[in-house]
Amino acid sequence: MIEAKIIAITNEVGQQEKDTDLYVFGGKMAGICYMQENYFDSKIHDAEGALNRANLVNGSGHHSVFDHTNITFQLSGIPKILAMVLNSTEQYTTSEKSARYTQMKPETQLEVEIYNKWVKKFEDRITELYSDRIDDKTRHKLAMENARYLTSVFTPTHMAWTTSYRQVEYIIEWLERLTDGCTGKQGDFNKKLAGGATELREALADCVQGLAVIKDNKDRDIEFMPFQVFDTYEDVQESISDVYQITYKVSFSSLAQLQRHRTIHCEMYFKGETAQEYGVFIPPIIRDTEMAEEWVNDFNQVAYCFPQGTLVRVVEQGRAIKFFDKCKERLCGRAQLETSLNCKEQLQKFIDNRDKLSQRTCQQLDKIVKDQEILTKGKMEGMKCSEGCTWGCAEAFTRLV
Numbered sequence: 067m068i069e070a071k072i073i074a075i076t077n078e079v080g081q082q083e084k085d086t087d088l089y090v091f092g093g094k095m096a097g098i099c100y101m102q103e104n105y106f107d108s109k110i111h112d113a114e115g116a117l118n119r120a121n122l123v124n125g126s127g128h129h130s131v132f133d134h135t136n137i138t139f140q141l142s143g144i145p146k147i148l149a150m151v152l153n154s155t156e157q158y159t160t161s162e163k164s165a166r167y168t169q170m171k172p173e174t175q176l177e178v179e180i181y182n183k184w185v186k187k188f189e190d191r192i193t194e195l196y197s198d199r200i201d202d203k204t205r206h207k208l209a210m211e212n213a214r215y216l217t218s219v220f221t222p223t224h225m226a227w228t229t230s231y232r233q234v235e236y237i238i239e240w241l242e243r244l245t246d247g248c249t250g251k252q253g254d255f256n257k258k259l260a261g262g263a264t265e266l267r268e269a270l271a272d273c274v275q276g277l278a279v280i281k282d283n284k285d286r287d288i289e290f291m292p293f294q295v296f297d298t299y300e301d302v303q304e305s306i307s308d309v310y311q312i313t314y315k316v317s318f319s320s321l322a323q324l325q326r327h328r329t330i331h332c333e334m335y336f337k338g339e340t341a342q343e344y345g346v347f348i349p350p351i352i353r354d355t356e357m358a359e360e361w362v363n364d365f366n367q368v369a370y371c372f373p374q375g376t377l378v379r380v381v382e383q384g385r386a387i388k389f390f391d392k393c394k395e396r397l398c399g400r401a402q403l404e405t406s407l408n409c410k411e412q413l414q415k416f417i418d419n420r421d422k423l424s425q426r427t428c429q430q431l432d433k434i435v436k437d438q439e440i441l442t443k444g445k446m447e448g449m450k451c452s453e454g455c456t457w458g459c460a461e462a463f464t465r466l467v
Contacts, residue, residue, distance in 0.1 A: 070269035074138035089278040093120030095131040127283040132232035145220040154290030162225040184213040215375030219318045235280040241267035255338030306419035317347040319374040330384035341369040344377035351466040398443040399457035
């Protein structure tokens with residue numbers, strides 16, 4: 067069951083504001099736009115006048131004034147896939163329980179057994195290859211990081227999530243559309259997603275009950291899931307220039323990290339009829355061993371719950387220099403290996419199409435690539451490793467875990 071609680075909220079300095087005054091505060095912000103006086107003028111602070119302005123801009127669709135106030139929620143028991151939906155809306159800040167560093171708690175006994183089995187197998191495999199390099203604590207964390215690929219993308223997680231007052235109201239509306247879009251589509255994935263979206267929408271609505279409703283008047287939506295929302299499944303073509311569009315396949319788990327770069331837009335193409343639509347991610351540390359077949363067999367056993375190792379197709383769009391910013395974080399020995407290697411593979415597309423980039427973009431590219439060689443974070447111009455890791459720059463791309 068999803069539980070939502072407000073744990074922090076913007077309060078106007080020097081005012082004893084109640085939660086319900088977030089709407090009025092938006093009206094005060096609108097006053098700055100319409101009047102000669104500054105924020106501290108009495109006309110702007112007049113509550114009745116501010117309420118009238120709030121009603122005016124709400125009705126006219128000029129809703130940005132309601133972004134001046136933020137609400138922080140504690141979300142407990144939210145399925146991982148719905149945390150990804152929230153994190154796809156781009157206007158947010160979140161702190162989420164990490165499946166890389168904490169033990170997951172799958173909902174079915176079979177998932178629990180398979181997860182625990184593979185934690186042990188990965189620990190043994192890491193010891194076999196890197197016994198002199200990795201301590202017990204790090205080995206266990208890396209084992210959990212890889213074993214979680216076989217836990218459901220609907221596994222409950224916990225997060226603190228902050229967004230604006232306007233965005234909360236919009237998302238409540240968008241979640242209803244997501245539910246409607248999933249309804250009637252084939253596959254348990256869509257059925258579970260619809261149920262979870264309804265539950266999340268109701269939990270958020272209960273939290274902001276009493277606040278004025280701000281309706282999205284520009285027909286926007288959760289673009290993260292084109293098929294579930296728009297009933298479309300386009301054959302998207304890649305384009306590399308200063309503004310780019312690329313497509314690739316990664317696991318649910320990796321996409322959850324890649325989408326966190328808010329200046330880049332990601333869409334997930336996955337019909338949800340079967341977990342095998344695009345295949346399964348096999349961790350590199352077992353990929354060329356006899357364990358790979360066992361991994362796929364175990365994946366198929368829990369395919370009903372759509373494991374996080376399920377591959378999905380991603381369409382990514384943005385500015386090239388913002389993609390390079392992503393590389394500065396992900397081309398690192400501390401990053402999840404699948405995510406790091408994906409960034410490296412996509413960066414090669416920009417190197418191969420350098421002639422299509424502007425001089426300024428090429429200058430930024432040269433900070434992370436030298437003589438056609440893709441650099442790790444510690445070797446990039448203007449960057450340095452502040453945390454340190456087992457692998458260093460030399461093995462950031464050759465490690466198996």
